[in-house]
Amino acid sequence: MQDFDGREGRDGADEPESLDLESRLTQEHHQSLRLWLRMLSCTLRIENEIRSRLRASFDITLPRFDLMAQLERHPDGLRMGELSKRMMVTGGNITGITDQLEREQLVVRVPDTKDRRAFAVKLTPAGRRAFDEMAAVHERWIDELLADIPAEDKDSLIALLSTMKRRLRIGDSR
Numbered sequence: 001m002q003d004f005d006g007r008e009g010r011d012g013a014d015e016p017e018s019l020d021l022e023s024r025l026t027q028e029h030h031q032s033l034r035l036w037l038r039m040l041s042c043t044l045r046i047e048n049e050i051r052s053r054l055r056a057s058f059d060i061t062l063p064r065f066d067l068m069a070q071l072e073r074h075p076d077g078l079r080m081g082e083l084s085k086r087m088m089v090t091g092g093n094i095t096g097i098t099d100q101l102e103r104e105q106l107v108v109r110v111p112d113t114k115d116r117r118a119f120a121v122k123l124t125p126a127g128r129r130a131f132d133e134m135a136a137v138h139e140r141w142i143d144e145l146l147a148d149i150p151a152e153d154k155d156s157l158i159a160l161l162s163t164m165k166r167r168l169r170i171g172d173s174r
Contacts, residue, residue: 046145053141058134063089065138067097068123068131071107077120079112106130 051062058065070078070086080098084091098121101107106127112118123131146154 046142049145050138050141054134054138057137058130060134063087063093064097064101065131065134067094067101067121068106068127069135071121071123072128072131072135075122076113077110077122079118079120083121101127 047062054060054062054065066087067083070083078086080091080094083098084094087094098107098109102109105124107121108124109119110122112120149157
């Protein structure tokens with residue numbers, strides 16, 4: 001059997017349990033569309049596995065983990081609008097996630113040092129400890145999920161995707 005790349009063999013794309021965005025593609029689809037859906041399918045598979053593991057191991061959602069990751073990089077805290085931009089979600093989503101984490105005493109809202117009318121969100125000491133533990137495990141999971149990809153292939157993918165990212169930024173400035 002040929003997959004949509006025209007190669008012989010099976011990679012699970014036509015098996016019911018592994019249907020994903022690529023399953024609707026044929027060889028006739030434009031190469032750019034095939035590339036986009038391949039990247040998205042890989043990303044979603046990894047993301048779904050991480051979501052499941054975060055929930056099972058730490059009883060936390062991926063958006064809550066991501067917000068804590070942003071705060072870990074900014075010990076002085078971030079304003080809600082900045083968190084919204086960095087996470088590419090609405091302010092309402094950030095407020096809901098922050099409320100949950102605040103109830104669990106993992107984050108705290110503090111007056112912004114540059115604008116007393118605004119608040120920044122910071123990790124609490126308990127939040128920092130919890131995030132440090134989750135981040136270490138998360139890194140091991142990512143390493144495990146990508147373990148079958150040889151280092152030189154990872155380097156090639158990083159270089160190719162860096163080029164793509166640069167070119168997409170150039171396109172944004174037009």
